[in-house]
Amino acid sequence: MATTTPARGSQSSARGLVRPTFSQPRRRLPYPFGLYQTAVGKKWVMGVTGIMMMGFVLVHMIGNLHMYEGPAKYNEYAEALRTVGGALMPREGVLWALRLGLLGAAALHIHSAATLTIINRRSRPLAYQSPRDYSAANFASRTMRATGIIVLLFVIFHLLDLTWGVFLGEDYITGDVYNNVTRSLSSLPIALLYLLANIALAVHLFHGAWSMFQSLGWNSPQFNQARRVFAAAFAGLILVGNLSFPILNLTGVVSQDSRTTPCVAEGGEETRICLGVNE
Amino acid sequence: MRITLKVWRQDGPTAPGSFETYDVPGVSPDMSFLEMLDVVNDRLTLDGKRPIVFEHDCREGICGSCGMMINGVPHGPERGTATCQLHMRKFHDGDQIVVEPWRSAAFPVIRDVAVDRSAFDRIIEAGGYISTPTGAAPDANLTLIPKPVADAAMDAAACIGCGACVAACPNSAAQLFTSAKLAHLNLLPQGQAERWARTEAMVETMEEFFGSCTNHGECREACPKEISLDFIAMMNRDYVKSKRKNRKLLSQIR
Amino acid sequence: MSETGFLDGKVPTGPIHERWTSHKFNMKLVNPANKRRYEIIVVGTGLAGAAAAASLGELGYNVKVFTFHDSPRRAHSIAAQGGINAAKNYKNDGDSVYRLFYDTVKGGDFRAREGNVHRLAEVSVDIIDQCAGQGVPFAREYSGLLDNRSFGGAQVSRTFYARGQTGQQLLLGAYQALARQIRAGSCTLYNRTEMLDLVVKDGAARGIVVRDLLTGEVSSHSAHAVVVASGGYSNVFYLSTNALGSNTTATWRAHKRGALFANPCYTQIHPTCIPASDDFQSKLTLMSESLRNDGRIWVPKKPDDTRSPDQIPEADRDYYLERRYPAFGNLVPRDVASRNAKTQVDEGRGVGPIKNGVYLDFSDAINRVGPKVIKERYDNLFEMYERITDEDPYKVPMRIYPAVHYTMGGLWVDYNLMSNIPGLYVIGEANFSDHGANRLGASALMQGLADGYFVLPYTIGDYLAGMLGEKPLDPADPAFKQSEAEIADQVNRLLAMRGKHTVDQLYRKMGVDVMWTKCGMGRNATGLTEAISDIRAIREEFWSDLNIADQSQTMNQSLEKAMRVADFMDLAELMCTDALHREESCGGHFREEYQTPDGEALRNDDQFAYVGAWEWTGESGQQKLHKEELAFENVKLAQRSYK
Ligand SMILES: Cc1cc2nc3c(=O)[nH]c(=O)nc-3n(C[C@H](O)[C@H](O)[C@H](O)COP(=O)(O)OP(=O)(O)OC[C@H]3O[C@@H](n4cnc5c(N)ncnc54)[C@H](O)[C@@H]3O)c2cc1C
Ligand code: HEM
């Protein structure tokens, strides 16, 4: 008979046709980095970075609501962001720290997503040959990668558009955020892009904001019911908030021309430029 | 009843496989699904054809031997029911029933719809036990276990090791199986001494064979024992903690 | 059939409660450093096998474990529902080791060895500790202490349980202990490997020959001792509550190499199973006996009454157990309840589509305590019943019928659990030892674990100590090679026939039409004599006209089954021979000729207070009878009565 073939490294003497698909890392990194060498650890990292990005998305959405208070308040908010930390910190210091943090989070989130996806593909080399009938997996959970990528591409576009002004050309005014946003959003294709991306984001969050509780091991009978509600509410909030911007811009409720006040109330260079444009 | 059975036939682990279709008249609604396959097999044999290989033993939903994809659902359409407990009355006259083996890199097909699930044994061997050599245990009533804890441990321990969770999972992950065993042992006072070492070892062995969880929840829908997803959350928490705890425990050796 | 002298059970002498202790002290020990020089083969990973293998591995022996299953966890023990007995007296209700001993001897209808039974009761206490230590999630009370229930008509609450899955949880405990030893390297697991022969040379067991079920390869394994823990043979009846894979092959082939087969006719019939629904039925499902606490058993008074149960008025119903046994009513012991159900069905009063059951009616209980309480007590059972039959027991009375459940007979072993072949040990349901002619509920799990955890690991050392320095026989020895060749021959012969019958057709004919009808709940000389010639005819057909369409050697389930059924056919004949020779009724063996005027079993202690152990002489049906006299020094011989 087939003599006993070691199955797990040399740890088990029992027989079986199966061989490991994945090998354990040759060297385990010291704590806590070793965590990231495992799938469960990576999922944990996805949860943590997901929360960081959720925090960003929420704050970002709330911040943008200032748009409805007009250019002055809006630009004031933008300026406030740059000076978070007051005199204690260099100008834009905290902002940059936050940006770097977010960038790191996004990088880890994407890297985990990519590596885990590869693992999952290899775990079932031959797919089911007859149609599957899913009963729990929903649209959101099965399109995480797609919605994630849509959001990623959108974020890149969004940065190119509003941070570096690549697409607005002449119309882009560094510092006059109100101007840039309203100009950008009043173009139909761009507004549609926002629509698509934010629906994708909401779908991503509908699963992600529930899933992270599992990945992080936050569960207790008392609030388990509430986890689904939380995810739906969070995704809905972001969806409504973020979609209002392109929609209200397109329908003209918010517009470039409705500005009546100077964009930045207090002095400084931006104020001058911005007022100059308004002339 | 008359049904059409479309079954995956594959001669060996490396042989190519394909579906074959059989017309099955005379099915009684009181037959179990496996009894229907028995009838098909007897007819195949009398026709000089090779009968369908499928695993089964207890036929009462407890040994975990049986299991196949039935119309794209592990263990078929009835919730909380293993294949052997499924009855033909859940189908209708004229139905086509498609039967396919569990598919996962960790569950190689042996023949037809029989797969090798010994990867599960590897996970248990890695640490799915409480080390109590024969004779070493104190009086059973010395360790008091609150009823809710004993009940929760029993809920987790009800797993029959059938593999439906892996089969159902779009990522072919074994989280439900592994977490059920971990929860069973990690919840009990007797299991505390080895809790962190066990968690680390079992999770890392699991990851050698299986995919990673994306929290679809398909496993729980397919599970004949309706094992809760909460155990997966508990495993994730314990795993992350174990990395820290084990480091601490080791640092006490000087 | 011929008889020879008396067998020696090697039971130590002295006061019953000191025998095991002094025996343990008198046995030889193997030095810890020498243990790794010994090879031990364990066949079977049920409660008995897994417990033994793990314990022997922990002691330091080199253990090779064999199972035909894919994993140790699938063994038939997994299916046990009710619970496990132990004389803990946690309930302060007067239980003691002595009472458990007494109940077991009496329950076994005075056909078990006192010495063995007392030892079983003694170690029962350690089993619960051991299992709780392993993390078996036994039911608890709110205090955190272990819960107990009373089971199978016992007067004390001594049954420990884990929901309705006690066997599963105990087996998982043993399996996990074994997994730890596999990981540690002291045990090597050969799963999907079936033992097909025992090799005996120079008067001792030297090893086994096995077939790899994945590749069909036949190979040999040698060792200093062989432990067989392959379970019971209820499946000789084709329909039973056992898992479909349970078989007699390991024990039967050992029998053919000289091991005595004891009391093969003792079979236990469980009264509350779900009746077969049609001819395609492949197994019967047990419903816990506890149902009889609240259900009332009845049949229509008129034979062939076709009215639905709710249309049958009280006056037309016969609550036959309550009528015949006013004191115990529906709670009479298993064998009494079973036989009475059979009488009703035989006389045409059976119920259900094919008239093969009796009603177990909960409507009175539901009216008395309310559906909520009934739900709490039996919900999982009701659910299981509905899943199988599609009938709701809250509305329609359940239909139940007895089914074969357990076999008390098995390979003969002495007090050390060693068979008459030196070096061959037999444990668990596979041996004949502790239950006499009838097993009490929740005692099989106890016995399997007692043998595996707490008896064999001591007694095997006594034998091994004398073999220090001896090497196991070379697996290339002609004794092994010859056996390998014989197995290959058998396989080829089976495959070559290509006849008209499938294995299942002949198996069913032998099991249901012959064994169940003529050697089942009630037996008589005429039926048994007929049965023997029927079996011979079917065996003839089997060996000439069988069709195994799958000609391959790789995972070939028809071939595996054919080899098991071949052994069942031989065993069936021996069971009938044994039943025919035992001219008395006792426990699970009911000879219709020997009953009291009220239809109770009538023992014949003067002539049959012995163990009947059969020796293979080269051909089926030609076995020689050996007797082991049973002495009852502690429990007085008495007739059971449940009036
Ligand atoms: C439905 C049901 C309910 C029960 N409930 C209870 C209960 O509540 N309480 C109680 O005390 N008892 C109960 N019993 C009885 C009890 O479960 C069994 O008697 C006991 O589990 C037998 O254990 P075992 O270890 O001897 O054998 P098994 O568990 O049958 O194990 C046999 C092992 O041997 C292996 N094997 C067999 N033949 C070979 C071979 N040729 N080669 C290799 N391996 C082989 C098998 O793979 C398996 O691993 C119940 C039985 C049934 C059927
Ligand atoms: C940038 C591109 C992104 C990609 C490629 C991506 C991809 C993924 C993937 C593959 C998952 C795992 C899917 C699963 O668990 O089923 C996931 C989870 C998650 N994502 Fe994203 N995502 C992206 C952006 C974002 C953003 C912007 C947010 C927050 C606003 C976010 C929040 C989350 C959360 C909370 C989870 C759940 C984490 C967990 O289960 O632990 N993701 N993402």
Ligand code: SF4
């Ligand atoms: S968790 Fe459920 S589906 Fe998975 S192996 Fe256990 S019983 Fe089967």
Ligand code: FES
């Ligand atoms: S055959 Fe045992 S669970 Fe289905």
